[in-house]
Amino acid sequence: MDELDRAIINSLQEGFPICASPYKQVAETLNISEQALIKRLQTLLDNGILSRFGPMFHAEHMGGALTLAAVKAPEDSYETIAEIINAFPEVAHNYAREHALNMWFVLATETPEQIQQVISQIEAQTELTVYNMPKIQEYFVGLKLEA
Amino acid sequence: MIEAIDLQLIVAVQQGLPIASRPYALIAEQLDLDEAEVIERLSKLKQQGLIKRLGVIVKHRRLGYQSNAMVVFNIPDALVKQMGQQISQFQFINLCYQRPRHGEQWPYNLFCMIHGKSREKVLQQLSYLIANCALEDYAHDILFSRRCFKQRGALYFPLTTITA
Numbered sequence: 001m002d003e004l005d006r007a008i009i010n011s012l013q014e015g016f017p018i019c020a021s022p023y024k025q026v027a028e029t030l031n032i033s034e035q036a037l038i039k040r041l042q043t044l045l046d047n048g049i050l051s052r053f054g055p056m057f058h059a060e061h062m063g064g065a066l067t068l069a070a071v072k073a074p075e076d077s078y079e080t081i082a083e084i085i086n087a088f089p090e091v092a093h094n095y096a097r098e099h100a101l102n103m104w105f106v107l108a109t110e111t112p113e114q115i116q117q118v119i120s121q122i123e124a125q126t127e128l129t130v131y132n133m134p135k136i137q138e139y140f141v142g143l144k145l146e147a
Numbered sequence: 148m149i150e151a152i153d154l155q156l157i158v159a160v161q162q163g164l165p166i167a168s169r170p171y172a173l174i175a176e177q178l179d180l181d182e183a184e185v186i187e188r189l190s191k192l193k194q195q196g197l198i199k200r201l202g203v204i205v206k207h208r209r210l211g212y213q214s215n216a217m218v219v220f221n222i223p224d225a226l227v228k229q230m231g232q233q234i235s236q237f238q239f240i241n242l243c244y245q246r247p248r249h250g251e252q253w254p255y256n257l258f259c260m261i262h263g264k265s266r267e268k269v270l271q272q273l274s275y276l277i278a279n280c281a282l283e284d285y286a287h288d289i290l291f292s293r294r295c296f297k298q299r300g301a302l303y304f305p306l307t308t309i310t311a
Contacts, residue, residue: 015200015202018190020171023170038168045166049205055164055193057161058196062157070253095215098293136256137227137228139228144241147210
């Protein structure tokens with residue numbers, strides 16, 4: 001990854017135009033050709049530095065629901081618990097974290113009612129209490145990381 | 148309700164935009180629409196907030212952000228909004244939410260994320276945050292991630308990608 005790749009990532013984290021020739025428009029701000037931008041972007045996606053390129057939807061506006069949840073997984077069954085939880089298609093992210101609540105995952109469902117259903121299923125299959133922590137208020141979402 | 152054509156459009160773009168000179172024309176062709184209509188409809192979805200953002204999602208670890216910390220505080224309810232807004236001003240804060248407490252097991256109600264290149268750096272940023280927002284009196288904790296088991300766009304509608 002070189003300086004130009006970094007500039008491309010930083011620019012495209014800010015957004016992407018909706019117009020007939022959006023790559024051309026972005027390329028001009030970076031002083032490169034449209035073809036060069038397209039090629040670089042494809043490479044960054046192919047080698048996994050970027051996980052996606054496209055729209056991020058607003059779950060609740062789409063009628064769906066999201067929540068953050070955590071469990072206290074015993075160390076000796078940690079891997080099994082992770083496998084059970086990750087097998088749910090509604091689990092979008094799952095992180096091991098350093099705390100008594102040591103596994104944290106995000107659930108995304110098509111309807112708000114399904115959140116509780118999935119939590120109940122996870123509780124039944126893991127025999128653990130799921131701590132549900134849906135957002136009450138959002139103050140800031142700006143996941144931009146300088147490349 | 149979302150219009151049927153918009154739904155088709157959402158399904159068409161959820162896996163990502165075409166990487167080609169006229170991406171919206173390619174989507175239009177696929178849906179038997181014209182390019183101008185695709186541009187107009189996507190712009191409208193963005194204005195309405197159904198599309199939160201259009202752009203790239205990075206794999207933070209691949210960019211050298213190895214330390215991902217969830218930082219949590221127990222802030223009195225009457226102050227949480229003000230604190231949430233104040234904390235959100237700091238450049239190293241990536242997300243900030245109010246979430247419910249769970250008794251003694253989990254006394255924290257303000258959650259934020261710091262993605263840093265090292266633990267030391269994240270801990271310095273946390274100290275800076277605490278000093279500058281006068282957070283010394285409130286209980287806090289920092290939960291570094293040890294492992295990421297799963298990171299993908301959520302499957303949704305029938306399968307779209309969202310930020311969590």
